[in-house]
Structure formats: C-alpha cells, structure tokens
Amino acid sequence: MASLAIIGGGVSGLAAGIYAQLSGIDSEIFESHTIVGGQCTAWKRKGFHIDNCVHWMIGTKQETETYQVWKDVGVLGEGKKILRHDYFLKVNIDGITAHVWRDLDKMRAELLAIAPEDEKEIKKLIRAIKHFQAIKLPSLKPKEQMSLTDNLKLVLSMLRAIPVAARFGKMSIEDYAKCFKNPMLKALIANYLPKHYYVLATFYMYAMFSLGNADLPLGGSDMITNRMRDRYLALGGKISCRKKAIKLTVDGTHVTQINFEDGTVNEPENIICATDPDVTFKLLGQDYMDDFFRKCYSDKKSYPIFSEINIYFAVDISTDFLPTMEIFNCEPYEIAGKTYSKICMNNYADQPKFAPEGKGLIQILIDQYEDDYDYWDNLYNTNREAYKQAKSDLADEIKIRLEKHYPELQNILSVVEIVTPKSFNRYTGAYKGSYMGFIQTPYVKKEIHPGVLKGLDNFYLAGQWLQTPGGLPNAVITGRFAVQRLLKRNDKINTFCCLKNN
Ligand SMILES: Cc1cc2nc3c(=O)[nH]c(=O)nc-3n(C[C@H](O)[C@H](O)[C@H](O)COP(=O)(O)OP(=O)(O)OC[C@H]3O[C@@H](n4cnc5c(N)ncnc54)[C@H](O)[C@@H]3O)c2cc1C
Incomplete structure (x- = not known):
C-alpha cells in the first residue's frame, strides 16, 4: 500500500x-x-478532437x-512547443473591430484610432497593463514557508503594480467599462471575463499575455x-x-x-x-x-461562480481565414429565459491534429452562472430528452448567427459536440459546473x-x-x-x- x-x-x-x-x-x-x-x-467526436x-x-x-x-x-x-498568437482576442461590434494585441503600443494606437474621445482612459489602460506585467504568481513555496527575504523580494519585484492595484482594486469589470464612452471599448473590457470580476483580473490577463506568459501549449x-x-x-x-x-x-x-x-x-x-x-x-x-x-x-x-456552454462545429473547409478568437454582437437569442446578444468564437486552425486534413473546428463559448447551472441541472435530472433538445435548439440558433457573421461558413457547418455546465459537474464533480x-x-x-x-x-x-x-x-x-x-x-x-x- x-x-x-x-x-x-x-x-x-x-x-x-x-x-x-x-x-x-x-x-x-x-x-x-x-x-x-x-x-x-x-x-x-466524429473524427474531431474536442479540447x-x-x-x-x-x-x-x-x-x-x-x-x-x-x-x-x-x-x-x-522542445515542447508553445503557440504564441499576435493577438489574444478580437472584438467586433457592428463591423468595427479592436484587438487585445500582444504588442501594447499597437493596441493603444488601434484603440486611439477607434475612440479618440477616450484618449485619456486608453492611455491609462495601457499604462495599467504595462505596470501589471510586474505581477508575479509565487509558485515555488507555499506562503507560510516563504522567508522574510522571499517576501521582501516578491514585494520589491512587484512595486510597479502596487499603485494600479490600489487605484483599481475596488472596481469590477462592469464598473470599469463605464469609464469609456465608446461602445467598442466598453465591449473590449467587459466581454471576455465575467463582469463581476474585479478589473485587475483583466489587467492581469492582458499583462501576462503581452509579456509572453499566458500562451497556449x-x-x-x-x-x-x-x-x-x-x-x-x-x-x-x-x-x-x-x-x-x-x-x-x-x-x-x-x-x-x-x-x-x-x-x-x-x-x-x-x-x-x-x-x-x-x-x-x-x-x-x-x-x-x-x-x-x-x-x-x-x-x-461576494463569491459568485461561473461556467460555460461550449458548442463545437465542424467546418467542411480549413478555418485558416477565421480569427483566432473573436467576440461579436449578434441578433438576440435566449437560454432559459435570459437574452444573449454576443457570441465568442474560438478557432482551432493552428492546432493541426484537432480536425481532419482540409477541415476545420470551431468552438463557441457562452458564459453561464449559478442560476444557469440550476436550469441545466434541473432539465438533466427531470427530462433527459428536453435537456438534449434544449442543447440542440441552442446550437441551431448559434449556427444561424455564425453563418450571418461569417458568410463563408454557410452550409458547411455541422454540430459535433455540445457541453453544458452540467457536463462539467457530471464528469469531475465541479461545484455547480464551475470550471x-x-x-x-x-x-x-x-x-x-x-x-x-x-x-x-x-x-x-x-x-x-x-x-x-x-x-x-x-x-x-x-x-x-x-x-x-x-x-x-x-x-x-x-x-x-x-x-x-x-
Ligand atoms: C471549458 C474550460 C475551459 C478552461 N479554460 C482554462 C484556461 O484557458 N486556462 C486555465 O488556466 N484554466 C482553464 N480551465 C480551468 C482548468 O481546467 C482547471 O483550473 C483545472 O483543470 C483544475 O484542476 P484541479 O486538479 O484543481 O481540479 P479538477 O480538474 O476538477 O480535478 C479533480 C479531479 O477529482 C476527481 N474526483 C472528483 N470526485 C472524486 C471522487 N469522489 N473520487 C475520486 N476522484 C474524484 C475528478 O474526476 C477530477 O479528475 C478551463 C476549464 C474548463 C472546463
């Protein structure tokens, strides 16, 4: 034993x-x-690799x-390869696009061109992200085993980030998005992480990406x-x-x-x-x-949780032409009585083994919260057929919107897999499907x-x-x-x- x-x-x-x-x-x-x-x-699933x-x-x-x-x-x-994209996210609102670029000067220039009215806030945002590059995740010792010197070194190395944390620490993503006048900039801030997070999480994420410390194996x-x-x-x-x-x-x-x-x-x-x-x-x-x-x-x-619905579509052609990850606004659709008007699309074109030769695979991500989990959980437990039907109806709605946003995808999309917050709970015991x-x-x-x-x-x-x-x-x-x-x-x-x- x-x-x-x-x-x-x-x-x-x-x-x-x-x-x-x-x-x-x-x-x-x-x-x-x-x-x-x-x-x-x-x-x-059906010859595709569902990640x-x-x-x-x-x-x-x-x-x-x-x-x-x-x-x-x-x-x-x-010898272990990492995928490093030029941009983490593309946001498309009514045909106008902005990116979270790895190159923060490029990001600032793009945002200033889109929203000159937000110049002051854009400059502050880019500065905050740059300062947040100093944030470190202590990974070698648990906190009680760190010596005074370890702690001192850590604090000193993060000095640049402290004023940013002090200034924005009490602000949620939702609050911070309101500092911008331009709808595109609001969307860029508010549309990826759940809006309840403190905005420092967004700064951290963009900072780590721009630093080359948040890439993809x-x-x-x-x-x-x-x-x-x-x-x-x-x-x-x-x-x-x-x-x-x-x-x-x-x-x-x-x-x-x-x-x-x-x-x-x-x-x-x-x-x-x-x-x-x-x-x-x-x-x-x-x-x-x-x-x-x-x-x-x-x-x-104070401690909400979140989860996701993930819908995977097979594409009959290579998806090289699609962005790596894009959030776009769309005709409203409903899930369990709640209205949604955006879609987040993740494209696996640069993962060569995820789709058969000459074909593509894309993933749709839809934010879900605790009450949404309860809806899927209840449906799964009370009426398995209705659960399956709700998933399939949702995929149909999403397909229509994908075809509208990317006309090249018309008639070449088919659903491969649909995962709900209930799935995460069923397979790993994740609390309310929170991942x-x-x-x-x-x-x-x-x-x-x-x-x-x-x-x-x-x-x-x-x-x-x-x-x-x-x-x-x-x-x-x-x-x-x-x-x-x-x-x-x-x-x-x-x-x-x-x-x-x-
Ligand atoms: C859709 C999705 C997207 C994500 N994207 C990212 C991302 O981009 N970046 C990132 O950093 N993280 C991401 N995550 C989160 C990441 O996957 C998790 O943080 C991480 O895998 C959690 O690991 P863990 O070991 O803490 O817990 P878990 O993975 O939950 O492991 C717990 C294990 O315990 C097992 N178990 C449960 N009950 C029992 C039992 N009674 N007996 C024996 N075994 C049991 C479970 O089966 C499971 O294998 C994502 C997760 C999901 C689902």
Missing part, C-alpha cells in the same frame, strides 16, 4: 503525485473517471516560477494531461481509475480510511485530497469545512487557503479552489504546495524534490 493516497487525478492531483515521487514518497492516485486530467480534458479546456495558460515565460513548475511536471521545457489540454500522467508513471507513481471515493473516516486527528464505490478500502499514512472542495467536504463531513469555504459558499454575491475557482469580486479581501484543515494532521488539500481565481496554474502549484506541507509537517522538507536531478 502506498504511503500517500491522492484522491482526484486532475492537474493538481497529478502535480501532487509527481512532486511526491520526486521527493521519495510512494504514492497512488485514485480517480473516479476512466481517465486522469479532470477538467483539463479532451476527447474524440474542452485550455485557451491560455499562465507560466509559459521561461524566467517565471510558474514555468519552472510546468517544467518539473513535464508540461513545458526544451501546442496540443492543448490533452497534451498537458498526458505529459503529466506519463511523467508521474515514469517516476514510479500508480494510477487507479474508476476509483470513486465515497467516504473518508476520521479517527481522532487522523483520516484513517478511504472507502471507494467499488467496495474497496485504502488505509494510507497520508492523504492529499485534490477533488473539488464540494466533493471533499461531502467525503469528510461538513463539520470539517473551515471559515474560508463556509464564507465562500454562503456569500454568493475555475470563485470569481474574484472587488468586495472581498484576497485570501489563499492554507491547504490543511484544522484538527487533521495527515490530510492535505490541493486544487484550483484554494487560490482564486483558480485555473491551471493554481491547480499545478497547489499540488506542489500540498507535498511541501506534508514534508514540512513531518520534518522532511529537505527531501523535497531530492530525486529531481537523478
């Missing part, structure tokens, strides 16, 4: 496994699904700490997961799939037993739980939920979870929900941190990554 059991084989669980093996800890990952990867996943995760990944710049972590876990490094989500899985197995780790944990037994301060749905039991020395915390506290019992999570789950205004952590609103203090629970001395947490806003970098980092916490508690931190160069 392995001395460390890791429940959940998503990016955080795989990272925990890799760092455990590198530190000489014998580990086993137990995953409920048939494959590892969790939300970072892809599958085949249902990554559009941007923080940590692609070599000099950063996060890059080092991606390298440790086998995702990045020599060639091969996408599948490649991320497969490389991590292979690295873990090569280090001697063991993966057991179709192993759904259903109960954790606590005796005093020890979690002593994991019960699985198939009737088996495991009694490891230590456990890292890398499931969605909603699952974790169901396994452990709600009494173990600490104030951090209690607050997040109960104060829905990131809680949204960072301007109303709350930014906190990081300590990764351990009071009263349990052999139990550690990993996963994106510990560090908002979640996402792949926070998932991979918290896997590393969980192993560092385990070693520190057992006075073995000097063995962390001791086998790394062997």
Whole structure:
C-alpha cells in the first residue's frame, strides 16, 4: 500500500503525485473517471478532437516560477512547443473591430484610432497593463514557508503594480467599462471575463499575455494531461481509475480510511485530497469545512461562480481565414429565459491534429452562472430528452448567427459536440459546473487557503479552489504546495524534490 493516497487525478492531483515521487514518497492516485486530467480534458467526436479546456495558460515565460513548475511536471521545457498568437482576442461590434494585441503600443494606437474621445482612459489602460506585467504568481513555496527575504523580494519585484492595484482594486469589470464612452471599448473590457470580476483580473490577463506568459501549449489540454500522467508513471507513481471515493473516516486527528464505490478500502499514512472542495467536504463531513469555504459558499454575491456552454462545429473547409478568437454582437437569442446578444468564437486552425486534413473546428463559448447551472441541472435530472433538445435548439440558433457573421461558413457547418455546465459537474464533480475557482469580486479581501484543515494532521488539500481565481496554474502549484506541507509537517522538507536531478 502506498504511503500517500491522492484522491482526484486532475492537474493538481497529478502535480501532487509527481512532486511526491520526486521527493521519495510512494504514492497512488485514485480517480473516479476512466481517465486522469479532470477538467483539463479532451476527447474524440466524429473524427474531431474536442479540447474542452485550455485557451491560455499562465507560466509559459521561461524566467517565471510558474514555468519552472510546468517544467518539473513535464508540461513545458526544451522542445515542447508553445503557440504564441499576435493577438489574444478580437472584438467586433457592428463591423468595427479592436484587438487585445500582444504588442501594447499597437493596441493603444488601434484603440486611439477607434475612440479618440477616450484618449485619456486608453492611455491609462495601457499604462495599467504595462505596470501589471510586474505581477508575479509565487509558485515555488507555499506562503507560510516563504522567508522574510522571499517576501521582501516578491514585494520589491512587484512595486510597479502596487499603485494600479490600489487605484483599481475596488472596481469590477462592469464598473470599469463605464469609464469609456465608446461602445467598442466598453465591449473590449467587459466581454471576455465575467463582469463581476474585479478589473485587475483583466489587467492581469492582458499583462501576462503581452509579456509572453499566458500562451497556449501546442496540443492543448490533452497534451498537458498526458505529459503529466506519463511523467508521474515514469517516476514510479500508480494510477487507479474508476476509483470513486465515497467516504473518508476520521479517527481522532487522523483520516484513517478511504472507502471507494467499488467496495474497496485504502488505509494510507497520508492523504492529499485534490477533488473539488464540494466533493471533499461531502467525503469528510461538513463539520470539517473551515471559515474560508463556509464564507465562500454562503456569500454568493461576494463569491459568485461561473461556467460555460461550449458548442463545437465542424467546418467542411480549413478555418485558416477565421480569427483566432473573436467576440461579436449578434441578433438576440435566449437560454432559459435570459437574452444573449454576443457570441465568442474560438478557432482551432493552428492546432493541426484537432480536425481532419482540409477541415476545420470551431468552438463557441457562452458564459453561464449559478442560476444557469440550476436550469441545466434541473432539465438533466427531470427530462433527459428536453435537456438534449434544449442543447440542440441552442446550437441551431448559434449556427444561424455564425453563418450571418461569417458568410463563408454557410452550409458547411455541422454540430459535433455540445457541453453544458452540467457536463462539467457530471464528469469531475465541479461545484455547480464551475470550471475555475470563485470569481474574484472587488468586495472581498484576497485570501489563499492554507491547504490543511484544522484538527487533521495527515490530510492535505490541493486544487484550483484554494487560490482564486483558480485555473491551471493554481491547480499545478497547489499540488506542489500540498507535498511541501506534508514534508514540512513531518520534518522532511529537505527531501523535497531530492530525486529531481537523478
Ligand atoms: C471549458 C474550460 C475551459 C478552461 N479554460 C482554462 C484556461 O484557458 N486556462 C486555465 O488556466 N484554466 C482553464 N480551465 C480551468 C482548468 O481546467 C482547471 O483550473 C483545472 O483543470 C483544475 O484542476 P484541479 O486538479 O484543481 O481540479 P479538477 O480538474 O476538477 O480535478 C479533480 C479531479 O477529482 C476527481 N474526483 C472528483 N470526485 C472524486 C471522487 N469522489 N473520487 C475520486 N476522484 C474524484 C475528478 O474526476 C477530477 O479528475 C478551463 C476549464 C474548463 C472546463
């Protein structure tokens, strides 16, 4: 029996496994699904490759700490290709277009040409993004293991960003968009991330992209997961799939037993739980939920969640001519009584293995929130046929609007796959289908979870929900941190990554 059991084989669980093996800890990952990867996943449908995760990944710049972590876990490094686009997003409002360019001077010039009336705000925006390039995601040590010098160095390196954070920290994306007069600029600010986020999230995203630290690994989500899985197995780790944990037994301060749905039991020395915390506290019992999570789950205004509908269309010709990612306004359409008037299209033309030769694949992304999840969940549970029909009707509506916006696509589009927030919940246990952590609103203090629970001395947490806003970098980092916490508690931190160069 392995001395460390890791429940959940998503990016955080795989990272925990890799760092455990590198530190000489014998580990086993137990995953409920048939494959590892969790939300970072892809599958085949009708001859196409459906990538249902990554559009941007923080940590692609070599000099950063996060890059080092991606390298440790086998995702990045020599010979591992990264796609670097000239622009992250194109926004098209009534035929006028603007871009989030990697080159920020080009972006400023384009925005000034579109909206000279917003000159002052445009200059402030570009300055804020440039200053936010100094923001760093500490990725090598959990915060309680950072020394005074580590902290000082971090703060000093981010000095440029502090005035921006102080000035805009209390503003949501929605509030900030109102600073602009021009509708195109409002759309550029408000149309990608959910409007409840504090606007610093937008600055951060554009800053990291312009810095070359938020690009896309060639091969996408599948490649991320497969490389991590292979690295873990090569280090001697063991993966057991179709192993759904259903109960954790606590005796005093020890979690002593994991019960699985198939009737088996495991009694490891230590456990890292890398499931969605909603699952974790169901396994452990709600009494173990600490104030951090209690607050997040109960104060829905300050800690909202979001999800997506993803519709994939096969295109009978190559989609080289389409933009990489475009948001455009369209005739209104409805989902569950709510009206939508924009479409976000993601084009996979530069991922050569996603579509058969000479064909293309595009993805449509539609924002969904907690009440939308409830709609899909209810439909799925009460009337499976109506659920399928609602998905298919929506895809038909979207197809009409795509054909209008891109006349070249007329009569050559067919639906390949439709994913709803319910799908994320069904396959990974994601709370209300949320695929990131809680949204960072301007109303709350930014906190990081300590990764351990009071009263349990052999139990550690990993996963994106510990560090908002979640996402792949926070998932991979918290896997590393969980192993560092385990070693520190057992006075073995000097063995962390001791086998790394062997
Ligand atoms: C559509 C979509 C787009 C995204 N885009 C991006 C992006 O562009 N950039 C980015 O950084 N991030 C993106 N993300 C988010 C990213 O995928 C997640 O942040 C990350 O994969 C979370 O990893 P995790 O290990 O924390 O959790 P999860 O992936 O949720 O892993 C938890 C694992 O635990 C397993 N599990 C659950 N219950 C049990 C149980 N009872 N027993 C055993 N195992 C169990 C689950 O099956 C799962 O494998 C996206 C996600 C989605 C879905």
